[in-house]
Amino acid sequence: MAEREFSVYMSGVGGQGLVLLSNVIGAACASAGIRALTGEQHGLSQRSGSINVHMRIGERIRSPLIPIGGADALLALEALEALRYVEYLRPGGIVLMNSRVQHPVSETAKHMKDKQARYFSADEVRARLSRVTDKISVIDALTLAKEAGSTLTENIIMLGALSTVEAFPVPVDALKRSVAENVPKKAVDVNLKAFELGRSKAREQLCHVVKCRD
Amino acid sequence: MGAADVVREGPARAFMLCNEAIVRGAIEADVKVVSAYPGSPTTEVLDTLSAVAPGFDYRMEISANEKVALETCAGASMAGLRTITSMKSVGLNVASDAFYSLSYTGIKGGMVLVVADDPQAHSSQTEQDGRTFGPSAYVPMLEPSNPAEAKRMVKAAFEISERYGVPVLLRTTTRVNHQSGIVDLGKLERKPFAKVRWDHPPGRFVTVADSARTFKLAMLERTTRLEAEFDGSDLNLVEDTGSDTGIVTSGAGYNYSVDACRELGIEPSMLKLGTTYPLPKKLIGDFLKKLKTVIIVEELSPYLELHVTAIAKDANPSVRVVGKWTGHFSEAFEYNTNIVVEGIAKALGTKLPVDYKAVMDKAKELKEGLADRWPTFCPGCPHRASLHALRQALKGVKHVVATDIGCYSMSFLEPINYGDTLLCMGACTGVAAGLQYAVEEKVVAIVGDSTFYHAGLPGLVNAIHHGDDFTLLILDNEVTAMTGQQPNPGSDANAGGRAAKPMVIENVLRGFGLEDITIVDPYDVKNAVGPMKDALARKGPNVIISRRACALHADRLKRKRGEKISSNDVSKEACKKPYTCIREFYCPALSIDDDDRKSVISKELCDKCDVCAKLCPFGSIKEREGG
Numbered sequence: 001m002a003e004r005e006f007s008v009y010m011s012g013v014g015g016q017g018l019v020l021l022s023n024v025i026g027a028a029c030a031s032a033g034i035r036a037l038t039g040e041q042h043g044l045s046q047r048s049g050s051i052n053v054h055m056r057i058g059e060r061i062r063s064p065l066i067p068i069g070g071a072d073a074l075l076a077l078e079a080l081e082a083l084r085y086v087e088y089l090r091p092g093g094i095v096l097m098n099s100r101v102q103h104p105v106s107e108t109a110k111h112m113k114d115k116q117a118r119y120f121s122a123d124e125v126r127a128r129l130s131r132v133t134d135k136i137s138v139i140d141a142l143t144l145a146k147e148a149g150s151t152l153t154e155n156i157i158m159l160g161a162l163s164t165v166e167a168f169p170v171p172v173d174a175l176k177r178s179v180a181e182n183v184p185k186k187a188v189d190v191n192l193k194a195f196e197l198g199r200s201k202a203r204e205q206l207c208h209v210v211k212c213r214d
Numbered sequence: 215m216g217a218a219d220v221v222r223e224g225p226a227r228a229f230m231l232c233n234e235a236i237v238r239g240a241i242e243a244d245v246k247v248v249s250a251y252p253g254s255p256t257t258e259v260l261d262t263l264s265a266v267a268p269g270f271d272y273r274m275e276i277s278a279n280e281k282v283a284l285e286t287c288a289g290a291s292m293a294g295l296r297t298i299t300s301m302k303s304v305g306l307n308v309a310s311d312a313f314y315s316l317s318y319t320g321i322k323g324g325m326v327l328v329v330a331d332d333p334q335a336h337s338s339q340t341e342q343d344g345r346t347f348g349p350s351a352y353v354p355m356l357e358p359s360n361p362a363e364a365k366r367m368v369k370a371a372f373e374i375s376e377r378y379g380v381p382v383l384l385r386t387t388t389r390v391n392h393q394s395g396i397v398d399l400g401k402l403e404r405k406p407f408a409k410v411r412w413d414h415p416p417g418r419f420v421t422v423a424d425s426a427r428t429f430k431l432a433m434l435e436r437t438t439r440l441e442a443e444f445d446g447s448d449l450n451l452v453e454d455t456g457s458d459t460g461i462v463t464s465g466a467g468y469n470y471s472v473d474a475c476r477e478l479g480i481e482p483s484m485l486k487l488g489t490t491y492p493l494p495k496k497l498i499g500d501f502l503k504k505l506k507t508v509i510i511v512e513e514l515s516p517y518l519e520l521h522v523t524a525i526a527k528d529a530n531p532s533v534r535v536v537g538k539w540t541g542h543f544s545e546a547f548e549y550n551t552n553i554v555v556e557g558i559a560k561a562l563g564t565k566l567p568v569d570y571k572a573v574m575d576k577a578k579e580l581k582e583g584l585a586d587r588w589p590t591f592c593p594g595c596p597h598r599a600s601l602h603a604l605r606q607a608l609k610g611v612k613h614v615v616a617t618d619i620g621c622y623s624m625s626f627l628e629p630i631n632y633g634d635t636l637l638c639m640g641a642c643t644g645v646a647a648g649l650q651y652a653v654e655e656k657v658v659a660i661v662g663d664s665t666f667y668h669a670g671l672p673g674l675v676n677a678i679h680h681g682d683d684f685t686l687l688i689l690d691n692e693v694t695a696m697t698g699q700q701p702n703p704g705s706d707a708n709a710g711g712r713a714a715k716p717m718v719i720e721n722v723l724r725g726f727g728l729e730d731i732t733i734v735d736p737y738d739v740k741n742a743v744g745p746m747k748d749a750l751a752r753k754g755p756n757v758i759i760s761r762r763a764c765a766l767h768a769d770r771l772k773r774k775r776g777e778k779i780s781s782n783d784v785s786k787e788a789c790k791k792p793y794t795c796i797r798e799f800y801c802p803a804l805s806i807d808d809d810d811r812k813s814v815i816s817k818e819l820c821d822k823c824d825v826c827a828k829l830c831p832f833g834s835i836k837e838r839e840g841g
Contacts, residue, residue, distance in 0.1 A: 013587065027229045035396055039393055041392065042258065042698075047590060047591065047696075048592055050587040063551045067568075068568065068570045068573050069568045080585075087574055087577035104586065104588075109628070128580045128581075142818070
């Protein structure tokens with residue numbers, strides 16, 4: 001177990017709970033005796049900007065940053081932010097992306113001037129990414145999060161989806177325990193529900209192209 | 215993770231942010247007085263110390279600026295208590311006057327100064343290399359690579375500090391501070407807080423003229439002893455593989471070097487320096503003796519390279535030193551494993567494991583048409599409204615804007631593109647003084663409340679005294695917003711939620727003898743424009759205060775009180791697409807419908823500040839049904 005390595009490039013928009021997500025994974029690793037480290041972003045870039053966390057699992061890894069072409073998976077809490085970091089994805093790596101698009105204000109500024117302009121869509125992101133990998137799952141995390149009981153659980157929906165991947169070396173039980181221990185007390189149930197909803201969705205949408213576990 | 219692990223009794227294992235591990239180390243070392251001003255990438259040191267303060271008896275202040283923070287620690291450490299402060303390297307610029315003198319006078323109680331560089335200038339105005347502070351001030355400097363090591367080094371730093379009577383720098387970079395990893399927690403054996411008796415002779419900490427000269431000699435002698443200790447210190451790590459190629463590195467550079475060697479499938483010897491001032495010259499010389507090639511992996515300036523080259527002259531003149539001067543590495547921007555792989559591969563003539571350029575070229579092609587997403591003002595941010603009102607008030611008036619450090623710095627980014635100068639904390643008042651002599655346009659300076667108290671005050675005092683003709687816009691949002699809404703001198707609370715006396719900006723200004731003060735509410739955006747226009751038309755110096763709480767801060771308070779944050783919606787019937795709600799405003803909650811081109815508000819993102827609703831000439835923005 002400890003010798004297995006796995007790097008997830010996680011991205012999103014400031015305010016989506018990306019750092020909490022990486023903390024949940026890291027704390028699960030700590031409890032399971034797995035060495036993990038992250039390179040995180042705090043500060044300026046969190047203000048509705050593009051953000052990323054490099055999540056790295058493996059005994060011998062020292063760099064908190066994933067090298068170009070070194071991510072086993074790309075997990076994006078927002079669709080455009082999946083494409084923004086495509087250079088980090090290993091050829092044929094896994095993409096788990098939220099279908100939700102938050103339009104950048106610089107794109108909206110162009111829309112004001114150009115009546116023909118169309119926003120960059122999740123479908124377009126998927127089409128572009130499919131040129132480097134066939135292991136893509138686009139998940140409507142916002143709808144599932146609402147179903148779980150809180151729109152703030154999109155991050156845990158995506159974690160649930162990631163937890164189905166067999167190569168992801170963190171035990172599912174440790175992840176669930178970590179979710180329960182690290183989200184606010186009153187939100188534990190909705191987050192655990194979100195985790196399960198993410199798992200079910202990945203089984204439908206991902207496990208035919210990626211080897212999954214129970 | 216988080217504060218819960220910082221207070222957890224050891225022995226235990228936790229996943230921690232490096233800044234949290236630094237705090238844990240300080241608490242395990244029984245720190246007694248702490249003070250700091252927030253600054254990325256060190257802010258979580260302050261935040262964590264503040265969050266866990268109620269559980270411990272250390273005394274803490276969130277200081278008005280880094281200089282005051284360092285001086286507060288200096289005073290307590292002179293008396294004999296253990297202290298810690300943290301700041302970014304540009305913060306140490308502010309505190310450096312006290313810092314250089316403090317190395318002369320020394321201290322008694324252990325004092326640790328965490329100073330972080332920001333290669334890539336992620337959240338800073340420059341990529342300054344803070345390692346110059348160690349040698350130029352004769353202050354010992356330690357450099358960790360990861361959270362576990364940072365915790366260990368903080369504890370070692372307190373010991374070194376007390377043994378040599380000198381503050382110790384713990385120098386980090388963004389990718390060390392903002393790295394989380396597994397940390398072993400030790401025991402929390404703390405003694406109850408107790409004041410000490412001042413047991414020093416008169417003049418003990420006075421440095422001037424003759425005493426300065428005496429201190430200087432003692433400082434040099436101290437540095438010689440430190441170097442001898444560091445030559446044998448286990449804070450430095452030698453991995454001798456028997457190879458005739460070696461790497462000398464430290465901090466983040468070590469992490470990239472280890473991974474790069476794995477990628478390349480090579481096993482050079484490695485010298486990881488944990489003590490980067492004074493450098494352990496004997497240890498470095500011994501390491502060089504066995505080598506034909508030594509590769510220096512360090513971000514920013516060629517600090518290690520300079521010294522290794524000099525040491526090699528005696529230790530092994532034939533060794534080939536590879537680094538920035540040989541063109542293998544850059545002095546610009548932060549490194550990553552792939553950058554170090556390329557540098558080493560080029561030096562050794564080996565093949566790249568991945569064609570990085572091909573990957574980047576392909577990525578560029580795939581990203582064609584993808585819009586940038588720069589950080590911008592949050593939904594509900596009062597600054598957005600203040601700057602909108604300011605530009606309305608300045609319509610038709612040619613002007614130059616000296617802005618400052620804070621969330622409002624983001625106004626220069628796409629698509630707002632507003633602001634002409636930005637140097638450093640508090641510079642807007644001084645720069646405006648110079649501009650008003652030099653330019654024909656109206657001069658406007660912009661500063662936030664925290665930056666105003668931090669370093670803007672002397673510039674304004676200067677402007678009032680000289681009658682400098684500019685208008686200062688103070689964006690008062692109650693907190694130090696950019697770094698995470700910490701309290702500042704305008705707040706009624708300080709570290710650990712303890713009560714504090716709030717300063718009132720207009721009272722401060724009146725105390726300086728400034729009478730021309732205009733106060734507006736940016737949420738009442740239309741009514742803010744008139745008074746601003748009048749104020750801007752008058753001869754300066756005068757001040758406009760735009761006052762409204764930071765939206766993130768206000769929302770947190772609302773949630774605490776159990777209040778719901780609702781959202782607005784655009785009426786499809788009423789919207790005539792003037793884009794008044796979007797133009798110059800650019801709220802992330804607003805976009806344009808691809809089909810009917812009408813404005814759309816995101817329910818999830820809207821903060822219902824109502825500013826766009828007030829600006830809409832057709833009244834098409836109303837509260838969303840069902841909130």
